[in-house]
Amino acid sequence: MSDLAWFLVGALVKSIIAIVALLTAFAYMTLIERRVIARFQRRVGPNRAGPFGVFQPVADALKMAFKEEILPTRASRLVFLIAPAISVVVALTAFAVVPLGGPTAWGNSSIARAWAPYVADLNVGVLYIFAIASLAVYGIVLAGWSSGNHYSLLGALRSAAQMVSYEVSITLAIAGVLMFAGTLNMVGIVQAQAHQGIWFILAQPLGFLLYGIAAVAEVNRAPFDLPEAEQELVAGYLTEFSGLRWSLFQMAEYINMITASSVVVTLFFGGWTLGSLDGVFGLPFIWYFIKVAVFLFIFIWLRATLPRIRYDQLMRFGWQVLLPLSVLNALVTAAVVAYGLPWWVSGAIGLAILLIVAGAFYATARRSQPKAKRGAGQVMAAPTSVRLVADAPLPRSVDESQTTSVSASAGVK
Amino acid sequence: MSLNIATVAFYVIAIVLVGSSLAVVMLRNIVHAALFLAVVFGAAAGVYVLLNAEFIAIVQVLIYAGAVTILVLFAIMLTQNAMSRTSSPFSGQAWLAAIISVALAAGLIFTVGSSQMALASPNASANLANAINGGGTVARIGQLLYSPFDYSYVLPFEIASVVLLVAIIGAIVIGREE
Amino acid sequence: MVTLNSFLVLGALVFCIGLFGALSKRNAVAILMSIEIMLNAVNITLVAYASAFQSFAGAGHGERLTGQIFAIFIITVAAAEAAVALAMIIAIYRRRSTIDVGQINLMRW
Numbered sequence: 001m002s003d004l005a006w007f008l009v010g011a012l013v014k015s016i017i018a019i020v021a022l023l024t025a026f027a028y029m030t031l032i033e034r035r036v037i038a039r040f041q042r043r044v045g046p047n048r049a050g051p052f053g054v055f056q057p058v059a060d061a062l063k064m065a066f067k068e069e070i071l072p073t074r075a076s077r078l079v080f081l082i083a084p085a086i087s088v089v090v091a092l093t094a095f096a097v098v099p100l101g102g103p104t105a106w107g108n109s110s111i112a113r114a115w116a117p118y119v120a121d122l123n124v125g126v127l128y129i130f131a132i133a134s135l136a137v138y139g140i141v142l143a144g145w146s147s148g149n150h151y152s153l154l155g156a157l158r159s160a161a162q163m164v165s166y167e168v169s170i171t172l173a174i175a176g177v178l179m180f181a182g183t184l185n186m187v188g189i190v191q192a193q194a195h196q197g198i199w200f201i202l203a204q205p206l207g208f209l210l211y212g213i214a215a216v217a218e219v220n221r222a223p224f225d226l227p228e229a230e231q232e233l234v235a236g237y238l239t240e241f242s243g244l245r246w247s248l249f250q251m252a253e254y255i256n257m258i259t260a261s262s263v264v265v266t267l268f269f270g271g272w273t274l275g276s277l278d279g280v281f282g283l284p285f286i287w288y289f290i291k292v293a294v295f296l297f298i299f300i301w302l303r304a305t306l307p308r309i310r311y312d313q314l315m316r317f318g319w320q321v322l323l324p325l326s327v328l329n330a331l332v333t334a335a336v337v338a339y340g341l342p343w344w345v346s347g348a349i350g351l352a353i354l355l356i357v358a359g360a361f362y363a364t365a366r367r368s369q370p371k372a373k374r375g376a377g378q379v380m381a382a383p384t385s386v387r388l389v390a391d392a393p394l395p396r397s398v399d400e401s402q403t404t405s406v407s408a409s410a411g412v413k
Numbered sequence: 414m415s416l417n418i419a420t421v422a423f424y425v426i427a428i429v430l431v432g433s434s435l436a437v438v439m440l441r442n443i444v445h446a447a448l449f450l451a452v453v454f455g456a457a458a459g460v461y462v463l464l465n466a467e468f469i470a471i472v473q474v475l476i477y478a479g480a481v482t483i484l485v486l487f488a489i490m491l492t493q494n495a496m497s498r499t500s501s502p503f504s505g506q507a508w509l510a511a512i513i514s515v516a517l518a519a520g521l522i523f524t525v526g527s528s529q530m531a532l533a534s535p536n537a538s539a540n541l542a543n544a545i546n547g548g549g550t551v552a553r554i555g556q557l558l559y560s561p562f563d564y565s566y567v568l569p570f571e572i573a574s575v576v577l578l579v580a581i582i583g584a585i586v587i588g589r590e591e
Numbered sequence: 592m593v594t595l596n597s598f599l600v601l602g603a604l605v606f607c608i609g610l611f612g613a614l615s616k617r618n619a620v621a622i623l624m625s626i627e628i629m630l631n632a633v634n635i636t637l638v639a640y641a642s643a644f645q646s647f648a649g650a651g652h653g654e655r656l657t658g659q660i661f662a663i664f665i666i667t668v669a670a671a672e673a674a675v676a677l678a679m680i681i682a683i684y685r686r687r688s689t690i691d692v693g694q695i696n697l698m699r700w
Contacts, residue, residue, distance in 0.1 A: 005418070079448070123551055127471040134479025138451065141486055145444065157490065160483055167479070184551060423593045427601050434605050434628050438612035443621060450624050453605075457631045464598065464642040469634070469662050476666055481627065481673045488620050488677045492684045503615045504693055510614030514607040521603035525596055550656060557660055566660050573667045580671030588678035590685070 014119045019092055026254040027057035033300050040304035060247075067243035074148030075240065083146060084241065084248035087139030091255035094132040097125040098262045099187045101272045101284050117285070118187070125186035126178065129263060130171055133218065137163045139252065140220075144237035155236025158226050158311060165318040166217040172326035173210035176333035177267045180204070180343065190271030196343070201268040203343040206329045206350035208268045210322055215264070217318070219256040222303035226311055261295035321357075328353060423463055430456035441502055447485050454478040468551045598639035606632035619680045619690040623673065630669045634662045 031046065031053060038045025049055035071080065101117040122128050137160050144156020177200050178184060181192040193200055201208045217224035226236075233239075238249060265271060269291055272284040309317070329350060336346040433456065436449040454477040461470035558570050609632060612625030641658025684690050 008418070076444075079444075122467070124467055124471045127468075127475065131471050131474040131479060134475055137479075137483055141483070142448070145486075145490065153490065157487070160487065164480065164483060420593050423597065427597075430601065431604055431608070434608040437624055437628060438608055438616070443618060446621060446624065450627065453628055453631065457635060460598070460601070460635050461638055463593075464638045466638045466642065466659050466662070469638055469659055469666075472663065472666060473631075473634075476670050477627070477631070481670060484673055484677050485620060485624060488680055491681060492620070492690050502617060502621065504617045507615035510611050513614065514611035517610065518603060518607035521607070522600055525599045525603065528596075550659065553656055554659060554663070557656055558663070569664060573664055577667060577671050580675050584674040584678040587675065587682050 010115060011119055014115070014117075015096065018095060018119060022092060022095060022255050022258065023251070025258060026251050027061070029254045029257070029296065030060065030250070031056050032296075033303075036297070036300045037304050040301075064244055064247045069243040069245060070240065072148055072240050076146040076148065079142050079146035080240075081245075083139050083143035084245045084252075086142065087136065087252035088248050088255070090132055090135045090139060091252040091259065094129050094136075094259050095255070095262070096120050097122050097128050097186050098259065098266065099190065099271065100288055102190070103187060121185065121187055124184045126174065126184045126189070126263075126267070129186075129259070130167070133256070133259075134163075134167055136218075136252070136256065139249070140237050143241065143249070147237070147240040149240065151233045151235075152237050152239050155233045155239075158233075159220060159237065162220075162224065162226060162314060162318075163218060165315065166214045166322070169318065169322040169326045170211060170214040170218055172323070172330050173207050173214060174267060175326075175330040176204045176207040176346070179330075179333050179337045180346075186266055186271075190266055190273055193270045194273040194275075198343055199268060199270045203347045204268065204329070204333070204350060205347055206325065206354050207333070208264070209354065210326050210329065211267070212264065214318075214322060215260040216299070216302060217314070219253060219260055221253070221257065221299055223306040223308050224314060225308060226314060257296060257299050258292065261292045261299070264295055265291040325353070325357065419463060422459070426456050426459040426463070430460065443489055443502075444486070447482060447489060450485065451478050451482045454482065465550065468554055595639055595643045598642075599636060602632045602636035602639065604632075605629075605635065617691050617693055619683070619692050619695075620677075622692065623676050623680070627669060627673065630665055634665055637661050637665070 034056075035045040035047075035053065046053040046056045049059050071077065096119040099116075099118040099121070103116045103121070140159045140163075141156045144152040144154075144159070147153070177189065180196070180200055180203055181189040183189060183192065189200075220226075238246060241249065265288065272288040274280075274284055274287050332349050332353075333346050335341075336343075336349075430453060433449040433452040437446045437453060440446040440449065454473060458470040458473040458478075461467070461473060557565050559565065559567055561567055606629050609625045609628030613622050613629065616622050616625060637658040639658075641656055641662075644658065680690055683695060687695065689695070
């Protein structure tokens with residue numbers, strides 16, 4: 001009984017540390033993201049508050065805290081107030097089983113083991129993360145519904161459809177890793193990689209790519225940030241939120257990013273393990289944080305590089321490309337594991353599938369490009385799914401003004 | 414020591430479960446009812462953890478709270494104006510339903526209370542400690558569901574997957590716009 | 592003290608609450624929600640029995656988790672049922688613009 005009580009005390013303290021760390025990480029992620037995107041766009045970014053702008057998050061927080069919190073008259077009061085809280089609580093809860101280090105990170109004594117750097121070492125850790133992540137959609141749906149306006153509701157329904165669709169692929173994409181590891185336990189998966197001497201990305205290149213794409217969609221980041229597509233939906237479910245409540249949604253998004261990066265590192269990139277250097281105090285931590293930081297940078301990079309995709313493209317991609325490939329990956333991996341073949345067989349097959357799919361994509365993309373491009377200089381860059389009333393060539397002057405206006409708006413964006 | 418953490422946890426979860434089930438049934442606003450449905454599913458997951466069934470608990474959250482309730486919310490939002498807000502959510506036979514339910518509850522609880530089938534009690538505190546210390550039943554459930562050699566439920570499992578496939582196709586066909 | 596009976600009583604209570612909802616509500620979605628509550632109550636009972644059997648010496652190796660396996664199958668079927676039922680509700684709403692089960696009485700004798 002006292003074991004249980006000690007466990008609860010330890011979990012409580014570790015949770016508080018994790019929450020404080022995550023919130024600090026969120027604050028500085030916003031600064032880093034703004035600086036990095038500024039570099040991408042040849043700007044400087046926020047650099048006024050303190051050296052390199054390090055006090056910018058403090059300034060932002062103060063600004064947010066003193067903004068007016070608007071409660072729309074048509075809003076459903078209670079739900080409107082708790083929706084942002086649901087988002088943040090769910091995002092924080094999912095992080096509980098992410099291991100930042102092994103059970104013996106602080107040494108081998110029983111006290112050191114009790115304070116190992118994860119809140120809980122659940123037997124069903126991976127499933128726990130996906131179960132909690134599947135609750136994240138509540139925050140968005142409720143926010144959209146309770147705002148009492150149609151743009152918000154549409155954004156919420158979109159996001160619900162998107163997250164439910166991509167959840168299926170995300171779970172199937174990691175099935176391969178689970179088969180290789182033979183456990184659902186996060187610490188166990190890292191130890192299985194150390195034991196087999198590989199990172200699972202080598203055995204599961206296809207699974208990694210599918211998980212990565214689906215994870216970006218799952219945390220609603222660009223290019224899958226349809227729920228808040230401002231050109232179509234004002235700001236989607238965020239339209240009516242202001243001040244601290246708005247920043248709670250931002251908080252949830254960044255914490256989800258951190259969790260998704262940590263899961264990638266744990267499942268595919270060997271977690272904290274360093275081989276023979278594991279015993280050096282603190283080094284596995286730094287190694288782990290470097291890996292997570294790389295994936296956070298990739299999140300920012302994607303946002304700076306890729307345009308937002310259309311809703312029908314999103315759904316078609318999710319159901320017609322991601323899901324079949326995830327099933328294929330699971331089948332191939334199951335066969336490799338069942339017949340006891342070495343890991344590189346599944347890796348090679350995965351890469352081959354990847355090359356074939358990429359080739360097919362490239363070929364269809366080439367074919368669907370407008371013929372006029374190679375002809376008289378008439379550019380009708382409408383996607384094939386858009387049906388025009390009359391497909392007549394535009395006059396030269398109109399065409400030019402359109403082109404310039406498009407490039408101008410792209411520059412502003 | 415009868416009042417331990419697991420006992421307290423059981424009573425808290427039980428009160429939340431019964432209270433939110435009542436809220437689902439009684440509330441006039443159907444979106445609020447759907448939210449309490451999510452609370453019901455979460456509380457049931459808590460009960461499963463107390464019963465040393467952490468896999469069922471996670472599956473419960475993943476499928477019921479994460480998918481079924483979202484589907485229900487979808488249906489509610491798509492059929493928003495179908496029910497007027499002013500009229501009663503109960504049909505005329507609600508009093509009969511109440512009598513039947515109360516009678517059934519009384520009968521069931523009397524039967525459970527007077528049963529002579531004295532099985533061993535589930536040791537809730539041991540189960541709770543077991544679940545958080547990483548012991549568990551996942552591997553055994555996997556063997557029971559999939560093993561082609563052992564005593565297993567592999568045939569029912571295959572039938573269940575066919576049922577799911579049929580349900581998917583059926584839902585698409587029924588829900589499609591002509 | 593929490594015993595098997597506590598879980599059984601809890602399951603019975605929740606089941607009867609769900610039963611009341613399923614019998615008395617007018618909105619088809621609300622009826623579906625009540626049925627899901629009833630299925631959950633049954634699952635609680637089954638898992639409670641499985642947990643009791645785990646410490647029961649007479650049970651065979653496979654039988655100790657039978658309750659949990661049953662619960663998994665019930666969850667599977669309940670998910671399928673929810674999908675089909677909601678599709679039907681949407682289809683009915685599209686045709687008759689109501690989901691009040693009192694007014695969906697075309698096939699009533």
